[in-house]
Amino acid sequence: MTSHAGGARPNSAAPAARKGGFSARNGWLLFAGFLMVFGGLMMLFSGISAIAKDDVFITTPHYAYEFDLTSWGWIHLVLGIVILLAGFAVIRGAVWARIVGLALAGLSMVASFMWLPYTPFWALVLLAIDGLIVWALCTAPGLTGD
Template sequence: MADMPQGARRETGGGRNDGGPAGPLRYFGVPLLVSGVLSILQGIAGIATDRLFVAPRHYEYRFDLTSWGWIHLVVGVALVVVGAGVLRTMSWGRAAAVTTAAISLVTQFMFIPYYPLWSISVMALDLIILWGMARLAHT
């Protein structure tokens, strides 16, 4: 190591140091992106054609399906932005990830009567994100 500049050390053990996110952040950043893309697709479907979703007759959180589409589109874009921030290890990433995943979880829960299988799938991703980001906060 005598020929290396002062302060530079060789990486040992096959690890990588390319400035990318560490394993746990990558593991939970990718589900943020996936949840965001799924919410964006759900939002586009709600805005473009109201025939994809079935509107229940008696439901407390009944909005126009176009309104639900815009809600999911905005939440989806926020999830994608936050997911990119987490993958780039931005300082605000963890707190924003918990906040946006919680908002997504609530909106998907309220959307269950319209499209149950899709909503429950995205809710599962949101729960994984919330669990992981809360777990990382304690390490």
């Protein structure tokens, strides 16, 4: 039987330091959370612009997923607020927010795809951001206890 200085185990402080300190898990979750906050804000602002009937948007005639611009504005406004709140919850470390964030990022991808005729470049940017959110939330360890 070997004894250690001070009677403490050599790795006893390591799990506590990993929980409170910066780790790969926290890094990916912070990355996903900040992208969710940014994407939610941008979706919220585009929703406000659409509701206000801003001149920023192009209307494409005979688009397969054609809705009224005000309807799209409300969809984007509500989805943006919910994504923003879930992003803050991911940053704070809530496990439920990771699962909700995945679902919301998927919904946001669908909404951005359907938003393509109105703002093509920005819809593609939001699609890429949502893809990064899904990737970061899925690759961050910790949901299965690893």
